[in-house]
Amino acid sequence: MASRVAQGLCAYGLIVRMWMRSTLAYRTSFVMMTFGDFVATALDFVAIMLMFSQIEALGGFTLPEVAFLYGTSSVSLGLADLLFGSMERLGRRVRDGTLDTLLLRPAPLLAQVAADRFALRRLGRITQGLLVLGWSVSRLDVDWTVGRMLMVPLMTVCGAAIFAAVFTAGAAFQFWAQDAAEVQNSFTYGGNTMLQYPPTVFARDLVRGVTFVIPLAFVNWLPALRLLGRPDPLGLPGWVDFMGPAVAALMCAGAGLAWRGGVRAYRSTGS
Amino acid sequence: MSGAAAAERLIEVDGVEKVFSVRRKAGRLRRVKDEVRAVDGISFRVPRGEMVGYIGPNGAGKSTTIKMLTGILVPSGGRLRVAGIDPARERTRLARRIGVVFGQRTTLWWDLPLKDSYELVRRMYRVPDTAYRANLERCVELLDLAPLLDVPVRQLSLGQRMRGDIAAALLHDPEVLYLDEPTIGLDVISKAKVREFLLEVNAERGTTVLLTTHDLTDIEQLCRRVMVIDHGRLVYDGGLAGLRAAGDGERTLVVDLERELPPIEGVPGARTVKVEGPRQWLAFPAARSAAPLVAAVAERYPLVDLSVREPDIEDVIAKLYAGGDSGPDSPGGA
Ligand SMILES: Nc1ncnc2c1ncn2[C@@H]1O[C@H](COP(=O)(O)OP(=O)(O)O)[C@@H](O)[C@H]1O
Ligand SMILES: [Mg+2]
Numbered sequence: 001m002a003s004r005v006a007q008g009l010c011a012y013g014l015i016v017r018m019w020m021r022s023t024l025a026y027r028t029s030f031v032m033m034t035f036g037d038f039v040a041t042a043l044d045f046v047a048i049m050l051m052f053s054q055i056e057a058l059g060g061f062t063l064p065e066v067a068f069l070y071g072t073s074s075v076s077l078g079l080a081d082l083l084f085g086s087m088e089r090l091g092r093r094v095r096d097g098t099l100d101t102l103l104l105r106p107a108p109l110l111a112q113v114a115a116d117r118f119a120l121r122r123l124g125r126i127t128q129g130l131l132v133l134g135w136s137v138s139r140l141d142v143d144w145t146v147g148r149m150l151m152v153p154l155m156t157v158c159g160a161a162i163f164a165a166v167f168t169a170g171a172a173f174q175f176w177a178q179d180a181a182e183v184q185n186s187f188t189y190g191g192n193t194m195l196q197y198p199p200t201v202f203a204r205d206l207v208r209g210v211t212f213v214i215p216l217a218f219v220n221w222l223p224a225l226r227l228l229g230r231p232d233p234l235g236l237p238g239w240v241d242f243m244g245p246a247v248a249a250l251m252c253a254g255a256g257l258a259w260r261g262g263v264r265a266y267r268s269t270g271s
Numbered sequence: 272m273s274g275a276a277a278a279e280r281l282i283e284v285d286g287v288e289k290v291f292s293v294r295r296k297a298g299r300l301r302r303v304k305d306e307v308r309a310v311d312g313i314s315f316r317v318p319r320g321e322m323v324g325y326i327g328p329n330g331a332g333k334s335t336t337i338k339m340l341t342g343i344l345v346p347s348g349g350r351l352r353v354a355g356i357d358p359a360r361e362r363t364r365l366a367r368r369i370g371v372v373f374g375q376r377t378t379l380w381w382d383l384p385l386k387d388s389y390e391l392v393r394r395m396y397r398v399p400d401t402a403y404r405a406n407l408e409r410c411v412e413l414l415d416l417a418p419l420l421d422v423p424v425r426q427l428s429l430g431q432r433m434r435g436d437i438a439a440a441l442l443h444d445p446e447v448l449y450l451d452e453p454t455i456g457l458d459v460i461s462k463a464k465v466r467e468f469l470l471e472v473n474a475e476r477g478t479t480v481l482l483t484t485h486d487l488t489d490i491e492q493l494c495r496r497v498m499v500i501d502h503g504r505l506v507y508d509g510g511l512a513g514l515r516a517a518g519d520g521e522r523t524l525v526v527d528l529e530r531e532l533p534p535i536e537g538v539p540g541a542r543t544v545k546v547e548g549p550r551q552w553l554a555f556p557a558a559r560s561a562a563p564l565v566a567a568v569a570e571r572y573p574l575v576d577l578s579v580r581e582p583d584i585e586d587v588i589a590k591l592y593a594g595g596d597s598g599p600d601s602p603g604g605a
Contacts, residue, residue, distance in 0.1 A: 007363075014394050022382040025423070101378045103343045106366035106396060264345055264359075267291060268338055270309075270330070 004108055011107030015115035023120070030121065038124035045070060045132055048196070059200035064139035065228055066198060071133025072152070072220040073195035076159025077188060078126035084164045086117045087171035088185065091178035097269030110259055113171065140228070148227055158244040159219035163188055165251035166214070168259055175262030191216045199225075199233050207233055218247045281447060281479050282317035282340065287349030289335050289503075309335040311503030312349065319446070322473045322480040324494035326487070328592055332503040333483040334373075337449050340481070341371055354446055367396060370440035370478075374452035377436055379424040385435050386420040389442060396443035403442060410438035413468045430461030437465065441472065448472070450482040454489055466492050487584050501592050515582045516557050517591065523580040524553040524564055529573035538567045549575075557582050 023030045048070065052063045061069075090113055093099040102112045133152075142148065170184025191210070199207045199221050211217040211234060225232055226241040289310040297303045310332040317323055327333055338344040340353055342362030351358060356365045379388040393403045411417050414434040419427060427435060433453060440448060450469075454462045470493060472478050484490060490497055490511065497514050499507040507517055524541065527550050534543040535551055541564055545552040555564055561579050568574060 011395060014391060018380055018383065018387070018391055021387070022380060025382045098376060100338070100343050100373065101376055103362065104341060104366055104371050104378065106363045108363065266344070268344055270334070 007106075008108040008111035011105070012111040012115045015112055016118040019115065019118040020120060033119075034121035034124060037121050038128065041074070041125045041128045045128065059198040061198040061200070061230075064136045064141075066196075067132050067136035068140060068228065069198060069220055069224055070196040071129050071131075071136055072156055072159065072224060073192050074129025075126055075133060075156045076219050077163050077192040078122065078129050079156070079160035080163035080167060080188070081125060082119075082122040083160075084114045084167040085122060086115070086119065087113050087167050088174075088181045089117060090171040091174040091181055094175055094266065095178045095269075099266065100268055103266075109263055110168070110256075142227060142229075151223060151227060155220060155223040155244055158248040161248035162216065162219050162244075162251055163191075165248070165255040166191075166216075168252075168255035172255065172258035172262035175265050187214055187216070191219075195220050204233070211236075215247050215251070218244045280316040281319045281354055282315075282481070283350070283352040284316070284336075284340075285314050285350040286312050287314070287336075287339060287351055288312050288347045289332070289339060289344060290347040308503050310339070310346075313500065313503070313505045314349075315498060315505065315508055317479060317481065319479055320473070320477040321496060322469070322494050323482070324490040324497040325481055325483045325500065326485075326490060326497060326588065327483075327500035331500045333500060334451050335503075336500070337371075337451050337481070337483065340449060341365070341369060367443065368446050370443070370445035370448045372433075372436050372440045372448070372450045372453050374433065374450070374455040377424070377432055378439055379432065379435055381425045382423055384421045384423055385416070385427070388424065388435070388439055392439055392442045398443050402444060406442050406444065407438075410441060410468075413471060414438055414464060430457045433457060434461065434465065434468075437468065441478075444476070445478065447479045447481070450480065450484075452483055452485065454484060454486050462486070462489075469493055487588070491584065499588065499591055506591055511584075514591075515584065515587050517587075521554040521582055522557045522559075522561065523582075524555060524561060524568075525578045525580060526551050526553065526568055526572070526574060527576040529575055532572065535568060535572060537571075538564060540564065 045067075048066060049063070051058065052066075056062075058066055090099070093102070093113075093116070099109075099113075102109055102116075105112065137144075137152070166184060166187050170180060170187070173180040173184070191214070194202070194206075194210065195216060199217070207217065207221075211222075222232065222236075222241045223244055226238075232241070287310060288308065291307040291309055293305050293307055294302045295305045313332075313336065325333055325336070335344065339346050339351060340358060342358030342360075342365055345359040353365060354368050356368070358365050379385065380391070389407060392398070398406070411420070414437065416434060416438060419431055419435060424432060424435065437450075437453065448469075454465060457465065466489060469480060469482075473480050473493075480493075482489065482493070495510060497507065497509070497511055498505055499514070507514055509517070523544070526535070529549065531549050532551075534546050535553060536543070538553065540559060541553040541555040543551055544554045553564070553568075555561070565574075565577060568577075
């Protein structure tokens with residue numbers, strides 16, 4: 001197991017380097033795409049700031065508080081997207097049978113698919129998320145004990161793991177349905193858009209679904225509410241707020257199983 | 272399994288099947304499930320160092336067999352071992368020991384110089400430096416790759432890319448090399464180069480080679496043993512010579528007479544199929560000896576010269592396919 005992980009990381013690094021060099025062959029388009037991505041995500045937050053020029057609070061949350069939700073969710077998704085986001089293209093490789101060539105290499109397929117068409121331009125979202133997060137932390141009215149300070153990186157990493165599990169499970173599903181990427185996108189990118197706003201602005205049933213069905217609430221809502229000293233809209237017991245790491249681990253294990261099933265179901269194409 | 276036994280049969284295939292379930296349109300909206308038995312219970316063994324041709328018409332199941340032998344596809348039934356490894360279970364472990372070339376797909380990096388793809392192979396397979404350098408040098412020399420190493424793969428011609436792909440599959444010293452239509456679409460010179468290279472690799476390294484092709488010249492020049500698959504079943508497994516006999520092939524006796532004469536008659540077991548001036552063609556069963564025939568002709572006709580032609584392998588195979596289901600039993604080869 002440990003050697004497989006090492007093998008996977010090594011293969012991931014090698015393939016990422018090959019893709020980065022491939023993209024450098026088209027330098028101008030690389031620069032333009034990176035810039036475009038950065039602008040697109042930046043506008044996203046500008047919209048929220050504009051909203052706050054009209055109102056004092058959103059669902060009872062101040063601008064720094066919303067910025068905190070926005071930043072944590074963006075960084076989590078950004079990390080997962082940078083490292084695993086290319087998996088959504090798996091369907092294409094399944095449909096045209098080019099996954100065959102990856103299956104011939106002496107490296108775990110998951111690592112190879114995650115590194116496939118690695119795009120450094122995805123750093124744009126992380127950068128922007130970190131900027132917003134930094135600003136919000138400097139403005140928040142929170143007593144920053146060591147424990148609270150550690151909670152921020154911990155929750156972003158767990159959040160990234162949760163999103164990565166969704167990316168992986170979504171990709172696994174594409175072994176059976178090659179156009180399943182849309183469904184998975186609505187959970188990752190769509191979920192991220194939702195998590196950027198306070199849970200109080202959404203219908204209760206939606207919040208329940210995001211807590212118990214696809215537990216995205218553990219990415220930032222539950223731990224952030226605790227940090228900000230806000231009550232949980234679902235009135236769950238306090239310890240639930242700290243279940244993020246466990247939820248992330250469970251989701252990763254589930255995604256791993258789905259992935260294995262998917263690979264075994266792969267049927268290539270007739271040639 | 273003992274080492275000696277493993278060496279004896281590097282590839283073991285026992286009653287292997289692959290069934291694809293496909294959905295087919297039936298009428299406007301209805302879809303029915305259908306089964307395609309791509310590989311329908313085949314068995315064979317390949318000892319270390321052998322070079323085997325695997326032929327059959329389109330859709331016979333050749334590629335599917337190779338994909339199961341590499342671990343890409345999980346068999347629906349039967350037992351499969353390559354170098355003692357179950358490919359589907361331990362695909363990544365097997366990967367280090369096999370080399371694969373799919374004529375219709377490339378493993379090379381499209382936008383990068385050819386040598387970058389080789390560098391990736393070196394690192395990913397952890398090929399020791401000295402072995403890597405020696406292998407690369409050899410491939411570059413025999414496949415004429417020197418002028419191509421710095422060229423982005425997308426700029427290579429099909430023949431150049433195929434040579435590049437074959438080299439990539441051999442840099443880690445695989446024990447087995449699978450080639451799925453490696454000469455498809457290549458020009459004559461590239462084909463010749465590839466064949467020569469494969470002979471060399473097989474002779475020097477003892478690399479076991481399994482190759483599918485549509486070009487029977489590949490088989491004639493490379494393989495002593497041929498397996499023929501049709502509709503997912505092996506219809507022949509044996510030597511090239513035996514294949515000619517198995518397909519009820521006929522050999523042809525070509526005789527040059529002193530002058531133009533009416534078609535030769537009255538030679539038992541032979542019939543005249545063509546006359547062109549003083550030259551005549553007599554067909555006779557491939558399994559029979561030509562000597563009594565020659566004697567019988569010489570006795571009654573003014574014979575100047577003669578030659579015997581082997582049956583055309585394409586005809587033989589066409590006949591085998593036609594008789595697919597009731598095909599002859601495999602004469603040995605296992
Ligand atoms: N992924 C697949 N899904 C459905 N049918 C397939 C698939 N791959 C191969 N087949 C079918 O299996 C049969 C054998 O295909 P293949 O092994 O590619 O033949 P060959 O390589 O001998 O031309 C064909 O009928 C083909 O249509
Ligand atoms: Mg084929």
